Amino acid sequence: MSKIRKILVANRGEIALRIMRTAREMGISTVAVYSEADRRALHVQYADEAVLIGPPASSESYLKIDNIIAAAKKTDADAIHPGYGFLSENEMFAQRVEDEGLVFIGPSPKAINIMGSKLAAKAAVAKFNVPLVPGTSEPITDINKAKKVASTIGYPILIKASAGGGGKGMRIVEDEASFDEQMARAVGEATSAFGDGSVFIEKYITKPRHIEFQIFGDKHGNVVHLFERECSIQRRHQKVVEEAPSSIVTPAIRAAMGEAAINVAKSCGYYNAGTVEFIMDDQLNFYFLEMNTRLQVEHPVTEEITGLDLVKLQIKIAEGEKLPFQQDELSIHGHAIEIRVYAEDPANNFLPDIGTLNTYKRPQGHGIRVDDGFEQGMDIPFYYDPMIAKLICRADNREAAIQKMIRAIDEYEITGLETTLGFCRFVMKHEAFRSGNFDTRFVENYFTPAALQKSDATDDWVAAALAITLENGKKVSPKIETPTMQPSENNWRKRKFDS
Template sequence: MPEIKKVLVANRGEIALRVIHSCKELGIKTVAVYSRPDAASPHVLHADESVFIGEAASSESYLVIDKIIDAVKQTGADAVHPGYGFLSENASFAERCEKEGIIFIGPKPHAITVMGDKTAARELVTQLGIPTPPGLKSELKDIEEASRVADEIGYPILVKAAAGGGGKGMRIVHKKDEFESSIKAAKSEAKNAFGDDRIYIEKYLEEPRHVEFQIMADTHGNVVHVFDRECSVQRRHQKVIEEAPCPLLTPELREKMAEAAIKAAKGCDYVGAGTIEFLVDKHLDFYFLEMNTRLQVEHPVTEMISGVDLVATQILVAEGKELPFTQEDLAINGHSIECRIYAEDPANNFLPSTGMLHKHRVPTGDGIRVDSGVEEGQEVTINYDPMISKLTVHGKDRKAAIHKMLRALEEYEIAGCRTTIPFCEYTLKHPAFVEAKYDTHFVKDHFTEETLAPKTEDNVVALAAVLLRKQQESDSKPKVLNGSVNAESEWWRQRR
């Protein structure tokens, strides 16, 4: 396979910029694609070339295969990196690239197809001897049969979309009389979200931890894992805080789960970067959840503890080269934590809080990394994911990483929208997180919106301080500290 000289990044925001950085370090030219609202986005400005592909709606731009392929041909790019989201797990897109003689920096279409369908993936890993949660091993075809299975495995059960992700088409059923209505609701949501209403059911595990393994495989039969990540702090079944390595795992359990992850990757002839996700219950029994056939959002924590540039490795593998390291070459160095900084209001059920970033001052220092796709003066729009950035830190151990992250969150200044920074600070200070005794129910069990609500006394002090400042500075500009609702000018600005 020829050496890649130019990569078109079929994505936007921070992941597009992340890929561009690695390409530049490899001496590879880059092409950005953009929708109308992204015309002046950092990923466009940092690429060597850019191509306009449509209006704001993803269905008119980033999800249109023909437009991406046309942009590749127009710019003479050798390869496409899909990032995550959009077309990254679309087997038809990978097939089209293959047909057009374009290198797809990712797995082969077969692996995307098999692992992208949750029922097919369950059937495959079951054949490989990898445990899955008790329940239907294939899609639900008969409600009466499914109801009998639910009775056998016991409530609560989880209803999940076969083609799903991001919590769509998912329902927790606590009682038998809720079963049929939950099935119908899940099928309807799955149909609307994925155009596919197939669902399956499985046992809802007690105190589940979400633990995943980073896999990297080449075309020469080499498959390694780049250790594990803990991703249990979630809202609406979507991750907010991740850490590596997982503090729950013993060396023995880590080795056992890693072996299962590698077996799953080999079982679908996987090539490139991928993630095998597991659920671990309170008894430390683990079960296959799914495989993401792409780079993960939270890949920085893995890079920080391993020293591996996952994007650069993806590109080398796509060129047909062998992995530049063996399993024995890899070792865990310290601890890393990532906080996803979303333009959401955690004090209002994490609803989107988009707007202009009047101020975006990121923390700096040794072991602090900020991956962002927006800059000060730009707008976080409603058209796409409301992520402002990913803040990642590295420390010599977990305690040091927690303290470093708290310092970084304290220094992070954002004005223009509410953010998840206060929630992240709350979580990192909570005893359950500090002691690593948390699970995917952390938000439900420990977090209340009132926790972040400003106290009356704070408001009075804030108002007095702002009034005094306005008297002293006729042309003063409001300043937000940490995106916190307790910050005096933020409290004042949002009430004027």
């Protein structure tokens, strides 16, 4: 396969910029596509060429396959990178790109299809002895048969709809006495929402951890893993904090999970970048959850501990090159943490916020990286995901990375709208996170708006006491009282002491 000359990035925001920067380093031209809402976006300004593909709504722009293909033809691009989200896991899009004679920088349409189906994915990986959550391998509607399965698995169990997601048709059953009622509800919801009342029965994992493995395969049959990422700090089942490596994964567990991840990839003939997600219980047993057939939002933490540019690897594999290393040549260097800076209000159930970035100043310094797609004065559009940036910190060990992250958060200045910066600082300071003793219910178990306000107010008061001490040259003995937190126009700290 010949070298790629020009890449159209079928995405927006920070990931579009991330891809374009690597392409430029490789001497490859780039094409941006944009909606009417993104005319001033940084990825549009950065690209060598830009093409308008539709109105603000993603259904009329970034999800329009015909418009994106037309833009590639118009600009004579020979490859398309989908980024993440939008069309990145759409097998029809990947197939269309290939049918048009373009290079799709990602896996094959076949692999996307297999891993995009719960049933097909489980069937494929089962042949490779990948651990699966105990449960039914086929959908079930007969309540008596389902009850027998549940009894064999052992309670608590999870009933979930075969045909859909989003929490619909999903019920946790604690004991046999409540099974009939919960089964009926799950089947009823599934029928109403998806027109299909069939459900799966699975063992319900208590205190679950979400741990995923970055894998890479080439078109010559070689597959490696680039170690794990811990992604258990979530809100609304979406990640907010990620780190690599995990604080609970031992070398032996890493080897076993890594082998399982590679086998998942081999089960569908996978090549390019992918992520195999596992759920882990409190006894450190792990089970295959799903495979994301694309680059992940949190890929920077893997880059930071391996020293690899994953987008560069993607492009070279798409060009037909072999992986430049084998598994035993890879190793972990230090520790990296990423937080997602969302335009959301943690005090109001993390609801999205929109507005203008009146102040936007990034933290700086050794081991700090900010991947974003905004500048001061820009608006956060309400049409798309509310992520403003990803803040990544790397240090020699986990504790140093946490301390660096706290410092970086404190230096990140954003005003004009609410963000998750304060919540992420709360996570970094919390004993459960620092000790590594947490699971996917961290927010449910520990976070309240009052706790966040208390933490911020205490920090403000200590800072004020320190400032007075430094100014007067006197020792201050503060009383241990928490002042009342007054509401402000934004969720992150204003600069408190102007010199």
